[in-house]
Amino acid sequence: MSESETATENAIEIRDVVKRYAATKKAPPKLALDGLSFDVPQGQVFGLLGPNGAGKSTLINIMAGTVTKTSGTIRIWGHDIDRDHRNAKLAIGIVPQEIIFDPFFTPYEVLENQGGMYGIAKALRRSDELLRAVRLEDKRNAYARSLSGGMKRRLLIAKAMVHSPPILVLDEPTAGVDVELRRQLWDLVQELNAEGVTVVLTTHYLEEAEQLCDRIAIINHGRLIANKPTRELVGMMGEKIVAVTVDREVEALPADPRFRKCVKAGDRVIEVTYDKAEMTAGEVLGLLQDQGFAVEDVSTREADLEDVFVQLTSAEAA
């Protein structure tokens, strides 16, 4: 971080941001962001979630300077992206969704070129250090086109960190990446965060958000519908789910006013969602038995982020 940079408690402040895409021949105008406001506190791993088309990429592209917002303000590390574009840009590193490299550059050259673009003197560049950080030192001089998909993603992260920004934004960092590689990328994100980098990521994998993020904001139709510490969000519903295997095929589902949800989760499996404050798993089983089901097996789980996400986004759609 250079001395000219102003630290604030929030790494990013988003206020009343609206983005309206103009109509094209093929599509009508689209309100992609509808007055979005939230803060990303410094030092956190912050998850930005939402269904397809919610507006996540639009927001990231506005921060990256590739999409112009219609109105509202964004401050990055205290710098307004319109009035102090240069410092705002220096404070953030963005890893885009698509992987684009010139196939004939080596990882080392990709990082050196990026350093040059930021005007970093050759002696001050950290290309080799970054290659080590993303475990690509042995690919230093290979053509970018010969790297695997996961290696390319790691190189993109190194590229976004060339100017040592205090904030790193990753748009779908693990989309289409296998499980082992996903874990490697998670480790990398956690290492960077432990070194003090504030990380913002969008993801479709709710498990990823639940494991990595300190705080999660959910957007839907360009509006904020939740913004809470992950643990609070997951615990929000206080719901529990009990899956009961019964002795025969389920034809008619049992009913009780206290069941939040009751669904058939297999030929002989009934899944009941209930509120821990209202009833216990034992009472659910008792009710099932009263209604003529003999219980063969039972498993329970707490509601997870996926349940919260489905509930919040479907409530909005209703």
Ligand SMILES: Nc1ncnc2c1ncn2[C@@H]1O[C@H](COP(=O)(O)OP(=O)(O)OP(=O)(O)O)[C@@H](O)[C@H]1O
């Ligand atoms: N250049 C554009 N012109 C017109 N409409 C656009 C443009 N880019 C995005 N949109 C529309 O704006 C809305 C938000 O899109 P955006 O890509 O920001 O969503 P997203 O949350 O990132 O979704 P995904 O997870 O699928 O990338 C969508 O309805 C999309 O079709």
